[in-house]
Amino acid sequence: MSNVLNDFLKSAKAGFTSDEETTVVIGNEAADLDSMASAVTYAYFLKNTGNAKNVVPLINIPLADFKLRTEAVFLFKEAGVDAGNLISVTDIDLDSLYSKGNMRLVLTDHNKIGAHQETFKDAVVAILDHHADDGEYPRNAETDIRPVGSACTLVAEKYLSEAPGSIDTSIGTLLLGTILLDTVNLDPDAGRVKDEDKKVAAALIEKTGLDGKKLFDTLQFEKFNVSSLGSYDLLRKDYKEWDLNGTMCGIGSVLMSATDWLKKDRDVIDSFEKFLKERKLDVLLAMNAFTQPEFTRNLVVYVPDQALRSRLIEFLEGAGLELEKIDGGDISKKEALDIYNQKNLGISRKKLQPLLKEFFSK
Ligand SMILES: [Mn+2]
Incomplete structure (x- = not known):
């Protein structure tokens, strides 16, 4: 099956060179579903809208650990993304990119740079996040830090306002699934959901025809389904x-x-x-x-x-x-x-x- 994200990830990995200016989009070091999905979808957004020429989304854990996040394994698969195409921090020579002055770092799902990336702190150019603002980033960085239920809500807002046509089933599945899991299916009693989450979830469902309830239930099940693990x-x-x-x-x-x-x-x-x-x-x-x-x-x-x-x-x-x-x-x-x-x-x-x-x- 052809999938825009697979093609994007493959060419981002193959085409990476530290000799060219590259925008690196990275989620937090806990590398939960929100961090991984927001990094991949936001990187594709930046590439697709022409905001950046070279973009690489990075998973902030070794790829061997990806299988431990069983809900992420399910959702990326459901979105048609081959996990083997994902790019880990250990796959790319970030030190070289940084030392050549070619790194533009975008943080998703965190605003204080991870301990392993601390040395790249002054390369942070933008942040999309929903945690409390630590204020520890370069002053000229472009930030959108709001306490919504999921970092994917902020990514989805970008798509909906600037590239609504590029929300296909694959991107819609990653964004919607993550928002629903993070907000416990938009349940106000769980205390996570904000109006922005509801609004983008409704828009994503309308665009893709996805069944939100079914997607949430399956994700919730897969999160605790460890039967695939040794x-x-x-x-x-x-x-x-x-x-x-x-x-x-x-x-x-x-x-x-x-x-x-x-x-x-x-x-x-x-x-x-x-x-x-x-x-x-x-x-x-x-x-x-x-x-x-x-x-x-x-x-x-x-x-x-x-x-x-x-x-x-x-x-x-x-x-x-x-x-x-x-x-x-x-x-x-x-x-x-x-x-x-x-x-x-x-x-x-x-x-x-x-x-x-x-x-x-x-
Ligand atoms: Mn998050």
């Missing part, structure tokens, strides 16, 4: 780690039941082992949270060091989590693994971390 990716999708008084502790948040996970992957321990070694952890936990049909929490504890494991298990079992042991079933090398049903649903990662910190400080 154990290693499940662990790193939503992961945090801490040095707790010399004990390195990592906790992955996993949106799937521990039982289903172990059923799906009999060699789950291999992934735990790899993850632990790569990050030089002593303790690896997974906090599983899922709705089936009631909201449920599981806790998975993986500690290869036997003495440390006994101490930690003793602490966790008495820490008010109301843990109930689950049998891991028939998986290989499970000695270092303990699995629990966590009946105290109020203890999230945010609450467990200080408890662990206190334990390890003793």
Whole structure:
């Protein structure tokens, strides 16, 4: 299927040279759907309206991490964009572009430049964003910073006023899907939606004939649908780690039941082992949270060091989590693994971390 965004992305990547002035459009370092969709659609807008000759939209994470954003995987596919065509910050020599004085930087979905791009700060020429204004950009930068529900709303406004004819199903799907997800389907009770979001969503629906409700429901489902991910990716999708008084502790948040996970992957321990070694952890936990049909929490504890494991298990079992042991079933090398049903649903990662910190400080 021919798709203007695929063609645009392919030629932007192939044609990039640091010897020519290039407008780089980049979303924030969390690289959520809004950041990625706004960067790609706004870059195409700039190219399409002749506002810039060379334009490259960048995804602010390595492309290998794109698959972890399952809602983005779905929406780009739905929009007919081949994920392989997306361009990551790691694909382009930004240092060279900057040092040759050829970088014009456009930020979408953030207005304070990311830590990894800090050195390019004075190259910022424009900003489209909906976060609180940090005011940390060159004074002559052109900014549109308004507290709407989604950065894609600001991009959609540009299209609707200056290039309404170029809103096809592909661009419409990316913009509308992102706005709906960010505003919880324009629901006033969610406290995110502004009049601007409603207005552009209605205009996008009218132009493209898309079914907003269906698009939102599917996106919402895909956001929590981790069935495509292997154990290693499940662990790193939503992961945090801490040095707790010399004990390195990592906790992955996993949106799937521990039982289903172990059923799906009999060699789950291999992934735990790899993850632990790569990050030089002593303790690896997974906090599983899922709705089936009631909201449920599981806790998975993986500690290869036997003495440390006994101490930690003793602490966790008495820490008010109301843990109930689950049998891991028939998986290989499970000695270092303990699995629990966590009946105290109020203890999230945010609450467990200080408890662990206190334990390890003793
Ligand atoms: Mn955003």
